[in-house]
Amino acid sequence: MNEEHGEERSLHAGPPGEGAAVLDDFVRHLDAELGRSPHTVRAYLGDLRDLLGYLDRVGTRLEELDIAVLRAWLADLHGRGLGRATLARRIAAARVFTAFLHRTGRLDHDFGRLLATPKRHRPLPAVLDERQTAEALAPLHDDDDASPAALRxxxxxxxxxxxxxxxxxxxxxxxxxxDEERGTLRVLGKGGRERVVPIGRPALEALRRWLGEGRPAWAGPDSGAAMFLGARGGRLGTRTARRDVHERMSAASPETDTAPHGLRHSAATHLLNGGADLRSVQEILGHSSLASTQIYTHVSIERLTRVYNRAHPRA
Structure with a gap:
């Protein structure tokens, strides 16, 4: 049996008897009706096999599943040391599963709706300070500085x-x-939402150099209107863009090596440090919820606290 067929079988494998049949139906529901990815299907099935195994251990039939049993299962998971992120995903799987069981007449009520999702711990993002960023983004002026790769x-x-x-x-x-005249970029974000963001002078100048000197060297039949290109002329992929960031930042200094999201975190934090209001930063970042932007206020407050502790005579 080849690897592909083995994986397919593993997706449908499960507890013997009724549980396996239900999971097979649930797989079809996830795939055909909900359009969930193979990765999500695999994760949910692993979660639900655990639930069915728990029901078997405590002697509860599937049609007897209720909110008390679900909470007891979650308590069992917590007792096994599962983290918040894993518990949150298992709750999500249970919710989809009980909705499916209710819709197909296997449960009288959709008890999964009563489950509360634990709040996930959101670590504060690592950011560069303004000095580090300025030094890291200064042109390197080495022999390769004018190559298409360096310009990109x-x-x-x-x-x-x-x-x-x-x-x-x-x-x-x-x-x-x-839009060079206005100094802005039109960006298509998550969910197809379009926004316009300002772009500063150094970035605009770097972009002009790439578009005027670097991009033409690589442009070809497959380039289309793409702003950033790979060496073969196609649109730049995210993996290569991440490598560009690591190579460029580490070339300036090992301490400034960061990922694209680190630059995003740094930009948001520096905007707030400079006096930008939270709503404006939310719009620039393309966050649908202000709660997503508020994490950057924590970063700014941490910095403010450090400055206060160093500077205030009675800190």
Missing amino acids: RQAVVEVLYATGIRVAELCGLDVDDL
Whole structure:
């Protein structure tokens, strides 16, 4: 049996008898009706096999599943040392499963709706300070500085930091998304939401150099309107863009080596440190919820606290 067939069988394998039949039906529901990815299907099935195994251990039939049993299962998981993120995913799987069981007449009520999702711990993002960022983004002026690869690397890091956009958004940019006169970029974000973000002078200059000197050297039949290109002329991929960031930042200094999301975190934090209001930063970052932006206020407050402790005579 080859690996592909083995994986397919593993997706449908499960407890013997009724549980296996239910999981097979649930797989079809996830795939055909909900359109969930194979990764999500695998994760949910692992979670639900654990639930069915728990029901078997405590002698509860599937049609007897209720909120008390679900909470007892979650308590059992917690007792086994599962983290918040894993518990949150298992609750999500249970919710989808009980909704499916109720819709197909296997349960009288959808008890999964009563489950509360534990709040996930959101670690504060690591950011560069303003000095580190300025030094890291200064042109290197080495022998390779004018090559298409070097020009692209400089433009990529400058644009990511100047605008705070996501790396996938950067790779999706087209040439006509740049408005040089206004100094803005049109960005297509998550959920197909479009926004316009300002771009500073250093980033605009790096972008002009890439578009004027670097991009033409690689442009070809497959380039289309893509702003950033790979060496073969196709649209720049996110993996290569991440490598550009690591190579460019580490070339400046090992302490400034960071990922694209680190530049995004740094941009947001520096905007708030400079006096930008939270709503404006939310719009620039493309967050649908202000709660996603508020994490950066924690970073700024940490910095403020450090400054206070160093400077105040009675801190």
